[in-house]
Amino acid sequence: MEETTIRECTTIEEFDRCVELQREAFGLPDLELSPRRHLIVSRQAGGWTLGAFVADRMVGFVHHLAAVRGHNEIFGYSHVMAVAKDYQNKGVGARLKWAQRQRALREGRKLIKWTWDPMLARNAHFNLNRLGAVVETYLDDFYGTAALLPNNALRELFTGGRHWAAYIAGAFPMLAKVCGKKVIASIIRAIALSI
Numbered sequence: 001m002e003e004t005t006i007r008e009c010t011t012i013e014e015f016d017r018c019v020e021l022q023r024e025a026f027g028l029p030d031l032e033l034s035p036r037r038h039l040i041v042s043r044q045a046g047g048w049t050l051g052a053f054v055a056d057r058m059v060g061f062v063h064h065l066a067a068v069r070g071h072n073e074i075f076g077y078s079h080v081m082a083v084a085k086d087y088q089n090k091g092v093g094a095r096l097k098w099a100q101r102q103r104a105l106r107e108g109r110k111l112i113k114w115t116w117d118p119m120l121a122r123n124a125h126f127n128l129n130r131l132g133a134v135v136e137t138y139l140d141d142f143y144g145t146a147a148l149l150p151n152n153a154l155r156e157l158f159t160g161g162r163h164w165a166a167y168i169a170g171a172f173p174m175l176a177k178v179c180g181k182k183v184i185a186s187i188i189r190a191i192a193l194s195i
């Protein structure tokens, strides 16, 4: 595959390309997508968007928000990621997520949190096996788009924890434990914490 470069999106044209990529990858109505102004405003509020570029073409992006929990701890919230159809399953998504993790660590973050759809096999494999994400809870119809897409799980990815070390070492086990439509979060968490 051609060389892919990961860098921050900063221009109107690049943010517009993020919208196009969402249209292509999600196939949702425009009202359900993150518009250019959302990407611009979150950049002003401490977030950022990383783009994956092959030559001059942006083939994927991940959007990262600054979030707060507990006693003013800032963490990352990964709101949306999309890869162009002709570049999916070629490792672009994984490169974007590792770059996101690297930057979050540089900024002193210990956690990145995001949602994903556990009923899509690719997303389950990508997030649990490839990234080593730890499932926190299962939420039904998270975005209120149940009629348009299947359900989402809320997931947490510990940027500083042993989960990542285990994953990098290739030791992270298959954590997808699905029972009917419920991910058994406690079992997954227990396995992850024992590694």
Ligand SMILES: CC(C)(COP(=O)(O)OP(=O)(O)OC[C@H]1O[C@@H](n2cnc3c(N)ncnc32)[C@H](O)[C@@H]1OP(=O)(O)O)[C@@H](O)C(=O)NCCC(=O)NCCS
Pocket (backbone or CB within 6 Å): 025, 026, 079, 080, 081, 082, 083, 084, 087, 088, 089, 090, 091, 092, 093, 094, 095, 115, 116, 121, 122, 123, 125, 126, 130
């Ligand atoms: C999810 C998404 C961002 C991943 O990006 P990507 O560049 O395709 O990801 P990668 O190529 O790094 O990894 C995809 C993995 O899923 C695997 N995969 C593909 N189809 C699969 C399936 N049906 N079942 C299981 N695994 C599957 C690929 O083989 C690859 O795993 P591998 O590297 O172990 O072989 C991209 O596919 C996409 O834009 N999807 C639509 C939008 C979306 O769901 N975004 C994420 C939620 S915000």
